[in-house]
Amino acid sequence: MSQLLSYDREHVWHPYAPMPPTAEPLLVRSARGVRLELDDGRRPIDAMSSWWAAIHGYGHPVLDAALHTQAGAMSHVMFGGLTHEPAIELARRLVELSPAGLEHVFFADSGSVSVEVALKMAIQHQRGRGHPGRTRFATLRGGYHGDTFGAMSVCDPVNGMHTMFADVLPSQVFLPRPPAGLDADITAWSAEADAALVAASGELAAIIVEPVLQGAGGMHVYPPAALAWLRRRADELGLLLIADEIATGFGRTGEMFAMDHACIAPDILCVGKALTGGYLTLGAVLCRPHVAAGIAESESGVLMHGPTFMANPLACAVAMASLDILAASDWRSDIARIGAGLATGLAPATRLDHVVDVRTLGAVGVIQVDRGVDVGLAAKIALEHGVWVRPFRDLIYTMPPYVCRDEDIATICTALVAAAGGMA
Numbered sequence: 001m002s003q004l005l006s007y008d009r010e011h012v013w014h015p016y017a018p019m020p021p022t023a024e025p026l027l028v029r030s031a032r033g034v035r036l037e038l039d040d041g042r043r044p045i046d047a048m049s050s051w052w053a054a055i056h057g058y059g060h061p062v063l064d065a066a067l068h069t070q071a072g073a074m075s076h077v078m079f080g081g082l083t084h085e086p087a088i089e090l091a092r093r094l095v096e097l098s099p100a101g102l103e104h105v106f107f108a109d110s111g112s113v114s115v116e117v118a119l120k121m122a123i124q125h126q127r128g129r130g131h132p133g134r135t136r137f138a139t140l141r142g143g144y145h146g147d148t149f150g151a152m153s154v155c156d157p158v159n160g161m162h163t164m165f166a167d168v169l170p171s172q173v174f175l176p177r178p179p180a181g182l183d184a185d186i187t188a189w190s191a192e193a194d195a196a197l198v199a200a201s202g203e204l205a206a207i208i209v210e211p212v213l214q215g216a217g218g219m220h221v222y223p224p225a226a227l228a229w230l231r232r233r234a235d236e237l238g239l240l241l242i243a244d245e246i247a248t249g250f251g252r253t254g255e256m257f258a259m260d261h262a263c264i265a266p267d268i269l270c271v272g273k274a275l276t277g278g279y280l281t282l283g284a285v286l287c288r289p290h291v292a293a294g295i296a297e298s299e300s301g302v303l304m305h306g307p308t309f310m311a312n313p314l315a316c317a318v319a320m321a322s323l324d325i326l327a328a329s330d331w332r333s334d335i336a337r338i339g340a341g342l343a344t345g346l347a348p349a350t351r352l353d354h355v356v357d358v359r360t361l362g363a364v365g366v367i368q369v370d371r372g373v374d375v376g377l378a379a380k381i382a383l384e385h386g387v388w389v390r391p392f393r394d395l396i397y398t399m400p401p402y403v404c405r406d407e408d409i410a411t412i413c414t415a416l417v418a419a420a421g422g423m424a
């Protein structure tokens with residue numbers, strides 16, 4: 001065991017980590033239901049759902065069976081010139097699940113790659129429509145869209161983890177972050193955003209946003225009215241609207257997609273993370289027929305993308321099974337129940353002097369403190385309470401699996417409040 005960890009320490013890179021590392025990761029042996037099973041025998045609840053992904057918990061018999069059955073048929077074949085039922089049936093489910101009009105599906109390897117594909121789609125569409133100068137993107141400050149170069153360029157320019165790449169990234173147009181809260185007044189925000197949009201509109205291909213909840217950029221909840229406003233202005237200015245629902249999709253915020261809070265449909269939709277129930281990496285980009293038509297009119301006529309492992313059958317089969325579990329479940333009441341439990345359980349944190357905000361949206365709960373969180377200490381305190389969390393910046397937060405019972409949610413809340421208390 002310690003041999004494994006010492007090899008890890010010397011050779012294996014972890015996310016956003018130095019080499020050699022300064023912190024020791026926990027060795028996970030297995031995972032079942034809502035719990036990780038650590039090498040030392042502890043079994044913490046995974047309050048992070050492995051970064052928004054494991055919505056049905058670990059080792060789900062239906063997901064396991066889908067994976068085994070598909071492995072028996074074929075694990076992978078190339079997607080150029082070939083097709084298969086897992087991809088076709090998953091595409092059918094995604095088209096049926098998403099707002100009317102999103103009819104075409106491009107499968108990508110991950111969330112970040114799906115964002116790259118969406119950006120390409122928008123640029124090629126504009127070229128096809130006779131606007132080769134429309135190559136830039138407008139986005140909200142405080143956003144996060146992934147770690148590849150195109151995606152990085154639309155992440156928050158200041159707080160984003162990517163300021164050091166500023167000189168090599170394409171320069172995008174940053175709109176102010178909408179005010180906090182579902183019901184906030186957007187008058188002042190929209191006036192400011194409008195000025196920036198109009199000034200750059202001739203160069204813009206699209207607006208890309210995380211609907212209603214900005215995730216890794218700061219767990220910021222903003223009014224659906226702001227999204228509806230962006231939808232309207234995109235149409236008026238000849239821009240496409242790209243919704244990045246990689247974190248928020250599949251029920252997490254209380255609606256199937258966060259954009260459903262605003263009753264809008266984008267021109268292009270990116271999904272990922274929970275798509276496979278947290279089993280395998282897969283993203284998908286859906287678009288409306290007019291986007292595809294524009295691309296068909298561009299000089300190449302084809303969408304210039306095609307990853308080696310496009311539409312991997314294992315990933316598609318398990319994604320299909322995950323969407324079936326979701327469809328068969330009463331996810332709306334599960335999310336409402338978890339949301340209520342989080343609101344009640346996290347409320348005691350508001351009494352801590354250094355806590356500046358406690359907020360929830362759907363099955364997401366956030367404690368924001370007035371300082372940078374000591375990630376190692378916060379995780380250690382939570383672990384002592386039987387919970388795995390991974391805070392960032394000034395945020396201690398949870399997006400638990402949908403299968404958490406009320407007592408699991410209570411345990412998570414106790415752990416988060418204790419971790420917040422330990423930051424004083």
Ligand SMILES: *Cc1c(COP(=O)(O)O)cnc(C)c1O
Pocket residue numbers: 110111112113115144145146147210215216244245246247272273
């Ligand atoms: C996680 C995330 C991405 C990137 O997805 P990866 O699978 O990590 O590449 C993009 N956008 C949003 C909103 C995300 O939360």
